Amino acid sequence: MNKSLRVFDNVVEAIGNTPLIRLNSITRDFPCPVYAKVEYFNPGNSIxxxxxxxxxxxxxxxxxxxxxxxxxxxxxxxxxxxxxxxxxxxxxxxxxxxxxxxxxxxxxxxxxxxxxxxxxxxxxxxxxxxxxxxxxxxxxxxxGGWNPDQYNNLSNREAHYMSTGPEIWKQTEGKITHYVASTGTGGTLIGTGKYLKEQNPNVQVLGIDPDGSILKHWFDTGEVKPELAKVYAVEGMGEDFIPLNYDPQYIDHLETIYDKESLLMCRRLAKEEGLFVGSSAGAAVQGVVQMKDKFKEGDLVVVVLHDHGSRYVGKIYNDDWMKEKGFL
Ligand SMILES: Cc1ncc(COP(=O)(O)O)c(C=O)c1O
Known part of the structure; x- marks a missing residue:
């Protein structure tokens, strides 16, 4: 069997080596290319x-x-x-x-x-x-079970340091200037961000945090204020505490996004780019659009799309649910 053509002995071997796909419509008026690291190509459809x-x-x-x-x-x-x-x-x-x-x-x-x-x-x-x-x-x-505790287990960010980071570095031939990811446990942002900054300290690591999470306030002020937490609709991102996987030295900025714009961006990603994604991916691309002024000619932006839209068909991609929540 020719394993260079992605033939595997079990499903676990198919994890990783996901494609970078350029956004062509949503970022049409940007001064630089924006590539999506499309993580739904993993066998479990997520990063x-x-x-x-x-x-x-x-x-x-x-x-x-x-x-x-x-x-x-x-x-x-x-x-x-x-x-x-x-x-x-x-x-x-x-x-x-x-x-x-x-x-x-x-x-x-x-x-x-x-x-x-x-x-x-x-x-x-x-x-x-x-x-x-x-x-x-x-x-x-x-x-007597084992609790992996993805929030505080540093193997989480280490996984991204060992796989997501090196893949993005190789795929962009070291030309990446801005790395953007929605952040929850912090693994994706910190593990990948650390690897990229070690290759080139000028790479900007930009996290996307939902309104209602306490991460941005903590990052900007150093204060942990669980009382600021509110319920929001985007899934898998934002926190009401600070997981151990965070290390602020590898973050340059956290951008706040809101539910409505993020979910509508999911719909645009599907219709305009053919990328059928979950809410944190819409949030990440919404964050990229909000941060447009940070990018200039010659830059190369990579944004992570964490998961597939199939798990959200009854929500983001359902007009009744969107109307009921006031998002349409
Ligand atoms: C859909 C989705 N997006 C974003 C994230 C955030 O990634 P991380 O936990 O690595 O910060 C998660 C994590 O649970 C997720 O499931």
Missing amino acids: KDRIALKLIEDAEKSGALQPGGTIVECTSGNTGMGLALVALTRGYKCVFTMADKMSKEKVDILRAMGAEVHVCPTNVEPEDPRSYYSVAARIAKER
Whole structure:
């Protein structure tokens, strides 16, 4: 078999090496090219396959995950999908907790992949015993499971330092000047940003943070203010605490985006670019458009599109839902 033509022995080997695809319509009046790192080409349709593999491999090495063991994680769905894929190929069981604002599709998909899923209320403090953080910790304790804790486990950002960063550097032949990504746990932004800045300290690392998250206030002022957190519609990004994967020395700027513009940008990406993406990808491209003044001729911008739109058909791509929420 010719493995240089992407022939694999199992689904896990197909993780990574996603394409960069130039945006041609939305950024038509930009002074420089903008390329999207389209992460839905991963087998679990999101960037999170990369971290799932690294989290599991590191836990196998440290002995935290034993043969036949149970993986317990709180996830907005994509990390769960990645963990489920890797777990299937290696004989582990998966139990996931999710916030109830997440798409029903995400829950169904995880269940289809053999995982046990617990849906928890969004509108409670992280310390509340009902929160998806607390429920995951409790189940891990009760069942002797391993909790990968993608928020505070540094294997998360390390996965991006080892794969996403080097891929973007090679794909742009070292010409990237601005790296843009929606940020949640911080893994994608910090791991990739660190790698790129080590190759060229002038690369600007620009994170996209939703209105209602506390990350931007923390980055700009150094203050952690959980009381500033509000519920928002874009999924998988923003936080109400500061995960350990953050390291502000690798961030140049965080840009605030709003739900309506971000979700409408998803629709434009589908119609104008043929890229059918999830809400954090629309948010990232909306952020790129808002930051247009930062870019000049000769620059090369890369923006990460974290996941596929199929998990959001009942929301972003449904006119009734969009109208009901006031986004159309
Ligand atoms: C759809 C989506 N977008 C963006 C992110 C944020 O990426 P990171 O957690 O690496 O900061 C996530 C992470 O959960 C996600 O699932």
